[in-house]
Amino acid sequence: MWSFVARRLAGGLALLVVASSLTFLLMNINTSGIALRILGDQATAEQIAAKEAELGLDRPITERFVEWIGGAVRGDFGVSWFTSESVWHTVMSRLPVTLSLVVGTVLVTAIIATALGVLAATRRGAVDRVVQVISVVGAAAPNFWMGLMLIIIFALTLPIFPATGFVYPGTSLVGWASSIVLPITALSLSAVSAVSQQVRSAFIEVESRDYVRTLRSRGLSERRVLFLHVLRGAATPALTVLALQFVGLLGGAVVVERVFALPGLGETIASATTLGDVPLVMGVVAISVTLVVVVNLVIDIITGWINPKARLS
Amino acid sequence: MSTETAAAALTPSAPAPRSLTRRLLHNPLGILAIGTIGTIILLSVLAPLIAPHDPTYVDLSIAFDPPSAQHLLGADSAGRDVLSRLLYGGRFTLLGALISLSVAILVGLVSGLVAGFYGGWFDTLSDLSSSLLMAMPSMMLLLAFRVVVGPSLWITMAIFGVLISPSVFRLVRSGVRQVRGELYVDAARVSGLSDTRIIARHVLSVVRAPIIIQGAVIGGISIAIQSGLEFLGLGDQSVPTWGLMLSEGFRNLYIGPLLTVWPGLAIALTIGSLVLFGNALRDALEDRPTAPRLRADVARAERTEVRPVGEDIALSVQGLTVGYPISESSVKTVIEDVSFDLRRGQILGLVGESGSGKTQTAWSILGLLPRGAITQSGAILHQGVDLIADREAQRALLGRKLAYVPQEPMSNLDPLFTIGHQLTFPLRKHLGLTSEEARRRALALLDRVGIKNPERTMSAYPHEISGGMAQRVLIAGAVSCDPDIIVADEPTTALDVTVQAEILDLLRELQAERGLSMVLVTHNFGVVADLCDAVAVMQNGRIVEQGEAHSLLRDPQHPYTQSLLASTLDSTDPRAVADQKHGTPMEATR
Numbered sequence: 001m002w003s004f005v006a007r008r009l010a011g012g013l014a015l016l017v018v019a020s021s022l023t024f025l026l027m028n029i030n031t032s033g034i035a036l037r038i039l040g041d042q043a044t045a046e047q048i049a050a051k052e053a054e055l056g057l058d059r060p061i062t063e064r065f066v067e068w069i070g071g072a073v074r075g076d077f078g079v080s081w082f083t084s085e086s087v088w089h090t091v092m093s094r095l096p097v098t099l100s101l102v103v104g105t106v107l108v109t110a111i112i113a114t115a116l117g118v119l120a121a122t123r124r125g126a127v128d129r130v131v132q133v134i135s136v137v138g139a140a141a142p143n144f145w146m147g148l149m150l151i152i153i154f155a156l157t158l159p160i161f162p163a164t165g166f167v168y169p170g171t172s173l174v175g176w177a178s179s180i181v182l183p184i185t186a187l188s189l190s191a192v193s194a195v196s197q198q199v200r201s202a203f204i205e206v207e208s209r210d211y212v213r214t215l216r217s218r219g220l221s222e223r224r225v226l227f228l229h230v231l232r233g234a235a236t237p238a239l240t241v242l243a244l245q246f247v248g249l250l251g252g253a254v255v256v257e258r259v260f261a262l263p264g265l266g267e268t269i270a271s272a273t274t275l276g277d278v279p280l281v282m283g284v285v286a287i288s289v290t291l292v293v294v295v296n297l298v299i300d301i302i303t304g305w306i307n308p309k310a311r312l313s
Numbered sequence: 314m315s316t317e318t319a320a321a322a323l324t325p326s327a328p329a330p331r332s333l334t335r336r337l338l339h340n341p342l343g344i345l346a347i348g349t350i351g352t353i354i355l356l357s358v359l360a361p362l363i364a365p366h367d368p369t370y371v372d373l374s375i376a377f378d379p380p381s382a383q384h385l386l387g388a389d390s391a392g393r394d395v396l397s398r399l400l401y402g403g404r405f406t407l408l409g410a411l412i413s414l415s416v417a418i419l420v421g422l423v424s425g426l427v428a429g430f431y432g433g434w435f436d437t438l439s440d441l442s443s444s445l446l447m448a449m450p451s452m453m454l455l456l457a458f459r460v461v462v463g464p465s466l467w468i469t470m471a472i473f474g475v476l477i478s479p480s481v482f483r484l485v486r487s488g489v490r491q492v493r494g495e496l497y498v499d500a501a502r503v504s505g506l507s508d509t510r511i512i513a514r515h516v517l518s519v520v521r522a523p524i525i526i527q528g529a530v531i532g533g534i535s536i537a538i539q540s541g542l543e544f545l546g547l548g549d550q551s552v553p554t555w556g557l558m559l560s561e562g563f564r565n566l567y568i569g570p571l572l573t574v575w576p577g578l579a580i581a582l583t584i585g586s587l588v589l590f591g592n593a594l595r596d597a598l599e600d601r602p603t604a605p606r607l608r609a610d611v612a613r614a615e616r617t618e619v620r621p622v623g624e625d626i627a628l629s630v631q632g633l634t635v636g637y638p639i640s641e642s643s644v645k646t647v648i649e650d651v652s653f654d655l656r657r658g659q660i661l662g663l664v665g666e667s668g669s670g671k672t673q674t675a676w677s678i679l680g681l682l683p684r685g686a687i688t689q690s691g692a693i694l695h696q697g698v699d700l701i702a703d704r705e706a707q708r709a710l711l712g713r714k715l716a717y718v719p720q721e722p723m724s725n726l727d728p729l730f731t732i733g734h735q736l737t738f739p740l741r742k743h744l745g746l747t748s749e750e751a752r753r754r755a756l757a758l759l760d761r762v763g764i765k766n767p768e769r770t771m772s773a774y775p776h777e778i779s780g781g782m783a784q785r786v787l788i789a790g791a792v793s794c795d796p797d798i799i800v801a802d803e804p805t806t807a808l809d810v811t812v813q814a815e816i817l818d819l820l821r822e823l824q825a826e827r828g829l830s831m832v833l834v835t836h837n838f839g840v841v842a843d844l845c846d847a848v849a850v851m852q853n854g855r856i857v858e859q860g861e862a863h864s865l866l867r868d869p870q871h872p873y874t875q876s877l878l879a880s881t882l883d884s885t886d887p888r889a890v891a892d893q894k895h896g897t898p899m900e901a902t903r
Contacts, residue, residue: 019448019449023457026457137585140585141585145580145581148566149574210721211724211728217716218711219711219794220739233728248450248451251538258545259563269453269457281460288453289448308774309776
């Protein structure tokens with residue numbers, strides 16, 4: 001088990017290094033327009049040259065890359081070109097918002113999707129069709145639009161939840177919870193639809209396996225057969241899909257944070273993109289990829305714990 | 314999103330294209346989805362002809378006007394006609410999705426074909442890159458790219474096409490690998506067909522439908538991503554799209570909430586139809602027969618006259634008929650009027666070729682027929698109780714008095730639990746043992762069935778032991794709670810010949826030692842001669858001949874028994890011979 005975790009960890013680190021290096025190179029390979037964009041169309045050639053020197057853009061890309069990587073491993077992502085604030089500090093102050101959202105969504109998705117998927121697989125018939133409809137609706141409606149509709153219904157028409165804003169859990173736990181209910185609902189819908197489908201088909205597939213018949217022949221209760229043995233067998237493929245969903249959720253969070261005016265990483269990268277603030281964009285991308293790697297590692301470990309065969313791969 | 318499900322669609326063999334289309338058009342949801350997509354595309358293409366107004370014509374005097382005869386969906390914040398903007402918006406939104414889709418399919422298809430067909434370094438490299446791309450949050454990357462390349466909708470969608478191409482790549486690559494291993498591709502290669510011709514003819518036909526399914530998914534995702542970017546105000550402000558309309562509506566959410574509803578609905582309708590279309594196509598591809606529900610009057614079992622039997626009969630099967638529904642009013646019968654008595658302490662062989670109904674009979678006794686099976690008539694008598702009429706009594710016997718030894722040892726142990734767990738749980742449940750007692754007893758059982766290192770086997774997972782050991786474990790499990798009756802379904806078929814004899818010896822010893830009554834399903838008359846006291850021969854779901862083993866073997870009456878017996882004496886596997894002769898009509902329901 002430990003060597004399995006070590007191997008996964010090494011793979012994750014490699015991914016992190018390759019992904020952030022590639023992003024850095026892509027964003028820095030063509031720096032000719034950056035100074036102009038920061039200064040505006042009226043800038044003179046001297047002003048542009050001065051700005052480029054100030055940002056270090058006149059140095060060769062390899063040199064800047066080594067410097068960036070060297071800083072990144074120490075948690076130093078440089079400073080924002082516009083606010084001159086430390087990128088690390090900005091990113092870390094925004095992280096709790098996005099984490100509340102994304103981790104909340106993953107948990108909600110895991111619970112609801114498992115319940116729906118198992119219900120659809122064991123009951124079939126009408127329940128199954130209801131789940132299928134939910135999954136099509138969930139896949140069809142973009143989550144930020146779901147967010148808008150939720151605001152119109154549950155914040156403007158029926159003032160149950162706040163329409164916008166984030167309350168830090170340190171300030172008020174209840175306020176924190178009610179500030180993330182609608183965003184998490186909006187984000188969960190598409191993830192629930194995808195994962196519940198996977199749980200449903202995996203559950204049906206596992207239930208038809210030979211060993212399930214043999215377990216039943218041993219006189220095990222139906223509850224134990226379905227919820228211990230079959231569900232555990234169906235968990236591996238479902239977790240794989242959940243991991244894939246997580247990557248998409250980070251992207252979804254960017255837009256949903258805008259809808260609910262949550263000061264998270266998504267809001268940060270969206271405004272940094274508009275301005276062309278390369279260090280800040282890079283910082284957010286690096287931290288997002290780190291999140292993906294960490295979540296994948298956690299899901300891999302859970303998978304390995306559930307499925308002894310997975311530890312071998 | 315659903316790479317997994319689309320990949321699963323690869324498994325069935327390549328379907329004939331025409332029948333696939335026909336099956337797709339048989340599905341009302343499929344028709345609905347295709348109709349909706351067609352209508353949306355048509356409306357978007359014809360927008361210049363049918364739009365009532367210029368989508369960019371500003372008339373501030375009617376800003377935020379509600380729907381009217383002049384402006385069917387009202388006017389937006391700048392007094393532009395919402396309906397016209399919606400129609401024109403469709404053009405650009407769909408065009409953007411089309412760009413992503415084309416790029417994704419082009420990149421994924423070409424790289425997948427090359428990687429899957431030729432393998433080598435390109436395969437390794439492209440597989441690594443696809444894992445890399447799949448682990449990257451594409452929204453973040455698109456934002457990063459936007460800093461470099463600017464806000465153009467077309468470039469952004471092309472980049473997104475590349476980012477999402479791994480889903481196509483994976484599909485194509487695994488499809489190609491599957492096909493490459495097929496004999497007909499080798500044959501085509503030997504007969505001198507060029508690689509391009511082979512790819513075009515054999516490979517593309519296999520991956521086409523899964524790609525269309527994945528394409529529908531990609532189309533949906535790219536519309537969602539595109540509108541998300543525009544919603545953030547990071548889209549291309551120069552082209553009117555649904556996302557831009559949403560973004561404008563959002564800014565005026567408190568004045569005109571309806572302005573977010575129309576473009577949102579247009580997006581949801583488009584993506585929803587794409588999803589439904591993908592689902593319908595996948596269903597058609599898998600040709601999943603929706604299990605017919607029998608009408609109540611057909612499903613009702615006939616009352617069976619139960620014939621009382623003596624104390625010496627452990628189990629009496631009487632007039633058993635089982636079938637599977639093929640439509641709401643008809644049932645395909647797989648075993649018909651099967652009757653036999655299992656004497657206490659004896660072994661009864663149930664013999665026949667694959668598909669003769671032996672296994673269905675065995676499962677009926679255990680009450681473990683697959684979902685959908687219907688017991689049309691018959692009785693299974695155990696100590697005066699009809700187990701078909703009293704399912705609860707049957708369930709109460711399972712694992713305690715009635716046990717099962719399956720055919721395929723490796724697939725009959727739960728791969729996720731240790732052998733020890735699977736052995737001890739029934740002991741604790743049925744015999745009320747503590748976990749320590751259960752463990753000692755399980756160790757003793759493993760030792761009894763001839764496992765060399767019981768301690769190590771207890772903590773092993775099923776994939777860590779051999780097939781012969783797995784079958785010993787399963788036999789230990791079957792006898793663990795001291796049953797009276799064992800149903801063994803071809804317990805040696807899946808094993809090596811040398812191991813077969815050992816397992817048969819073990820079964821015989823245990824049977825003698827514990828006075829077990831046993832139904833032994835087999836296709837092998839050698840096993841019957843070796844072990845059985847009585848024998849019943851099955852063909853096409855019926856018992857054609859039964860009697861004492863030694864007399865039946867010496868003097869078979871029925872021609873089918875004679876031919877089966879003759880083929881055994883020729884030392885040929887009777888199953889192989891029979892399969893060649895008759896095919897396997899009921900293999901599907903086994």
